[in-house]
Amino acid sequence: MKHTISALVRNEPGVLAAMARHFGEAKLNIKSIACGETENPDISRMVIRLEAGDAQVSDITEQMAALDFVIQVDDLSRKEFVDRELALIKVGLKPEDTAQIMQVFEVFRADVVGMGQSSITVELTGDEARVDGLIKMLKPYGILSMCRTGTIALKRGDE
Known part of the structure; x- marks a missing residue:
């Protein structure tokens, strides 16, 4: 199933690379990843698209939430989004x-x-x-x- 994960992260050097590495360690292939500043220049929004099972995505989002540079994680696939x-x-x-x-x-x-x-x-x-x-x-x-x-x-x- 396709999943769209949105994460608010600290806008700091190395965060994008660390997140990509985290997905690689979990053996999950990222279909696309986009990251940019939000309305707050200290925070970036990272949008990650991947195809994975619900259990795998649940596990990875829990692991993401525990990372020190992650502020908030949301699997948008279960919500209305644009x-x-x-x-x-x-x-x-x-x-x-x-x-x-x-x-x-x-x-x-x-x-x-x-x-x-x-x-x-x-x-x-x-x-x-x-x-x-x-x-x-x-x-x-x-x-x-x-x-x-x-x-x-x-x-x-x-x-």
């Missing part, structure tokens, strides 16, 4: 495919951010399914390179 990811995708561009590629961008509300003579670069922000959908539609045209940020997430509502 998540987003940013992707930059460079696609090969042939004159005969231009109109079709532009239609795909329009359907996904993706923005063109760069263009060369034989390639076009697009930016898309959305949930994982939306980004995956755009990638699937662009593969036949030839994806030359791609970069994804990983998931960021917050609980919905007043929690």
Whole structure:
């Protein structure tokens, strides 16, 4: 099962590396990890996406909560939350495919951010399914390179 774990951590050098190492020691593969400052510059929010069983995730979140640099841990998978990811995708561009590629961008509300003579670069922000959908539609045209940020997430509502 896919899990999204949100952790508030002290904004200090080495915290991200220590957290990644902690997951490696638990033999859990991180699908994506994103970390950045919160509204408080002394605190960062780390969002970790992984596929693991409920028991494994329960164990790792308990272990995370015990780490001295962790302030709060939450498995968002059991709650209402909003998540987003940013992707930059460079696609090969042939004159005969231009109109079709532009239609795909329009359907996904993706923005063109760069263009060369034989390639076009697009930016898309959305949930994982939306980004995956755009990638699937662009593969036949030839994806030359791609970069994804990983998931960021917050609980919905007043929690």
